Amino acid sequence: MKLLTCPINGTRPLQEFTWGGEFREMPDPEQATDEEWADYVFNRSGAPGVKKEWWHHTASGVWFIAERDTERDIVLRTYLYTGKMSDD
Amino acid sequence: MPLRLLRFALSHKHPEPPMFTEHDQLGKTYDVVIIGGGGHGLAAAYYLARNHGIKNVCVLEKNYLGGGNTGRNTTIVRSNYLTPEGVAFYDRSVKLFQDLSQDFDLNLFYSTRGHFTLAHTDSAMRTMRWRAEVNKHLGVESEVVDRDFIRRMVPEMDLDCSGHSPIHGALYHKPGAVARHDAVAWGYGRGADMRGVEIFQKTEVTRIDVKHGKVRGVDTSRGYISTPKVLCAVAGSTPRITQMVGIRTPIVIQPLQACVTEPIKPWLDTIIVSGSLHVYVSQSDRGELVMGASVDPYEIHSTRSTLDFTEGLTAHMLDMFPFLSNTKVNRQWAGMADMTPDFAPIMGKTPIEGFYIDAGWGTWGFKATPVCGETMSYTVAHDQDHELIRTFRLSRFKELDLTGEKGAASVGH
Numbered sequence A: 001m002k003l004l005t006c007p008i009n010g011t012r013p014l015q016e017f018t019w020g021g022e023f024r025e026m027p028d029p030e031q032a033t034d035e036e037w038a039d040y041v042f043n044r045s046g047a048p049g050v051k052k053e054w055w056h057h058t059a060s061g062v063w064f065i066a067e068r069d070t071e072r073d074i075v076l077r078t079y080l081y082t083g084k085m086s087d088d
Numbered sequence B: 001m002p003l004r005l006l007r008f009a010l011s012h013k014h015p016e017p018p019m020f021t022e023h024d025q026l027g028k029t030y031d032v033v034i035i036g037g038g039g040h041g042l043a044a045a046y047y048l049a050r051n052h053g054i055k056n057v058c059v060l061e062k063n064y065l066g067g068g069n070t071g072r073n074t075t076i077v078r079s080n081y082l083t084p085e086g087v088a089f090y091d092r093s094v095k096l097f098q099d100l101s102q103d104f105d106l107n108l109f110y111s112t113r114g115h116f117t118l119a120h121t122d123s124a125m126r127t128m129r130w131r132a133e134v135n136k137h138l139g140v141e142s143e144v145v146d147r148d149f150i151r152r153m154v155p156e157m158d159l160d161c162s163g164h165s166p167i168h169g170a171l172y173h174k175p176g177a178v179a180r181h182d183a184v185a186w187g188y189g190r191g192a193d194m195r196g197v198e199i200f201q202k203t204e205v206t207r208i209d210v211k212h213g214k215v216r217g218v219d220t221s222r223g224y225i226s227t228p229k230v231l232c233a234v235a236g237s238t239p240r241i242t243q244m245v246g247i248r249t250p251i252v253i254q255p256l257q258a259c260v261t262e263p264i265k266p267w268l269d270t271i272i273v274s275g276s277l278h279v280y281v282s283q284s285d286r287g288e289l290v291m292g293a294s295v296d297p298y299e300i301h302s303t304r305s306t307l308d309f310t311e312g313l314t315a316h317m318l319d320m321f322p323f324l325s326n327t328k329v330n331r332q333w334a335g336m337a338d339m340t341p342d343f344a345p346i347m348g349k350t351p352i353e354g355f356y357i358d359a360g361w362g363t364w365g366f367k368a369t370p371v372c373g374e375t376m377s378y379t380v381a382h383d384q385d386h387e388l389i390r391t392f393r394l395s396r397f398k399e400l401d402l403t404g405e406k407g408a409a410s411v412g413h
């Protein structure tokens, strides 16, 4: 069974979680051009690598960040979103 | 025993020439380089040579021909899509498929079976009616049928699905078919080879040489090739290639798994799909049930397979066909599906001059192999998007003009 560690609820079976897609910085909607906005909404860094992504613990409703190697499918760490991602 | 086989048995030499010429050396320059020796890349090569007289072409395949999603798919061919653009496009492909065995002089085992998309809810019935109307309007055989019709055609099915997911009706698509996937790749490959295209297996593209927004060549595991035109037809590897030229796309790679049972006596001559139960199934000529479901629920760039998948899939199979409870699953595998947000492909020219893309084929691109070859070869030859693929252009995302094929493509087949 595959496991994932929720920062609040601890290690749980993967079936309890939903993938929320790659974490992306939202541009300022007031400032962004239409093209920048469409890029944010649709485009993804599709190539393999270690990525930051949103995960949702479905039972408790906790959203958090996982850093995962998308080629080997190995989770390196998980933590709660603090609002500043680009500095760490 | 057919005489041909006897000749094989008695001959000391191999009496049949190999399917393709093995070239020792990569050429220095080509008019067009095609990345990816799956059905799509080989079909584009074939039509470039046949329809456009462009023969100084090479196809580069990092593994072996047809070893990507082409050789992993469940081979369902149909055209009962939802958008008028989609229906017209896939219908052209079905028509090309029907003549392909003749074209190639190779038996593709193309087998028209009839295709049911089951509806277990009122809202699913509504989508079926919508699809049937769009299909009929465009001349595609497609109709909504009731339980009695399904019972007559598939008497083995439990129409109540053990009581918890009763079937209300279905969309029935008579031309729905299956074909031998490897043969499609080989047929296109042999046809291209015969017309002078050079095919290289075990040759990986590692870099694309772009200067001032124009393609100049590619680096491969066997050396540099100069070329003004590159067609990228690599399905699950698309983001790795687009990254080489700095193009961003919405493509996300998610595995799609499939499996087959042991061979059993023929009993299922149609193709059955259930969106609610996430299952599709047909029976192969060898008697195996070929089954698939939806994509895995998150991004992974590998072809591992899981027990979760077989457990979920077989549970739903038993809802429909309880008598299969003693039938064993023999093999399972996965391919990397290149998914797009609107369940439509990404095809045509790109912001880089001379770089053409045929991707975003996700879980539904086998049926499109012939029409992709035809339209992409036109696009590459004329440096202009073929009219059938304009709706699938990459720029539709920034123009907020998506295609919306989810209602007909979200269960992978």
Ligand SMILES: Cc1cc2nc3c(=O)[nH]c(=O)nc-3n(C[C@H](O)[C@H](O)[C@H](O)COP(=O)(O)OP(=O)(O)OC[C@H]3O[C@@H](n4cnc5c(N)ncnc54)[C@H](O)[C@@H]3O)c2cc1C
Pocket: B035, B036, B037, B038, B039, B040, B041, B060, B061, B062, B063, B064, B065, B066, B067, B068, B069, B070, B071, B072, B073, B074, B075, B076, B077, B203, B204, B205, B206, B233, B234, B235, B236, B237, B256, B257, B258, B292, B333, B334, B335, B336, B337, B361, B362, B363, B364, B365, B366, B367, B368, B412, B413
């Ligand atoms: C399990 C499964 C079931 C499916 N069922 C159906 C179905 O029922 N009906 C349907 O219509 N579609 C189905 N599909 C989708 C269909 O298989 C694909 O959309 C289609 O086969 C894509 O063909 P292709 O030629 O574009 O890609 P592929 O066949 O994947 O070929 C791409 C090739 O590119 C090569 N390549 C990658 N990177 C490089 C590089 N850098 N250099 C050189 N070569 C490279 C790869 O090795 C590969 O051989 C299914 C897919 C899967 C995985």
